Amino acid sequence: MDDQNTIRANPPSSATSTSSSEMPTDPQPSTSSTQTLTDLQPITSSFKVLTRQHELINSKRVAAKENLLLQATKMLRTSKKKFPAAQIGDTVRIQVPDVDRGRTDPRNVLAIVVGIQNSDFNKLANKNGTLKELFTGNQFEIFKEKLISIDEISAQEISLREAASAIQ
Structure with missing residues (x-):
């Protein structure tokens, strides 16, 4: 009987280890x-x-x-x-693209600035007519001399190709 009382008073060590692992009583944080x-x-x-x-x-x-x-x-x-800005009345030289030029047509066309739109686009004209498209400063070269006067230009609208072929 004494053996039974001692067993009850002191539980086996395996029981103690399972109960301690199930419920931690440590106040320190766990790992x-x-x-x-x-x-x-x-x-x-x-x-x-x-x-x-x-x-x-x-x-x-x-x-x-x-x-x-x-x-x-x-x-x-x-x-x-x-490419300085052109003024109205300046004489300019326009290079005619190879696509728009015939074999006997000149490589360049002389024209005069007759209008400026949006401070970048220039309306050009020559003796044969006013060119349909607008040109920027990098598409022509400004001459110092005035070779064409505004009085000599025609009001008829023509393309650059027509202006190049009409010069002959």
Whole structure:
């Protein structure tokens, strides 16, 4: 009987281990919660690295945009020097494209600026008529001398091809 009382008073060690594993009585955090906190630290540090990379990328984009605008203004300045704006009454030389020119037609046509639209597009005319299309400053060369006067031009609208073939 004494053996039974001792058994009841002191439960077997296997029973104690199962009850302690089922219900932790430790006030300290378990290893799984500690693991979660340490897992968050690399995530936040990698988040900081990504945030810095995004800031660096955005600053590079802003710098690239500013440099692109500077390059565009430089190109416009160079273009305005190379192709000055024509004034009404200026004599210009237009190169006739090979497609619009016959074998015996001249390579160039002389014309005069008779109108300017939107400060970039020029209406041109010569003795045979007014050209149908508008021309920009890079499509013709301005002469210093006035070879054609406004009084000599015709009001009839013609194409560049007709103007080139009519010169003969």
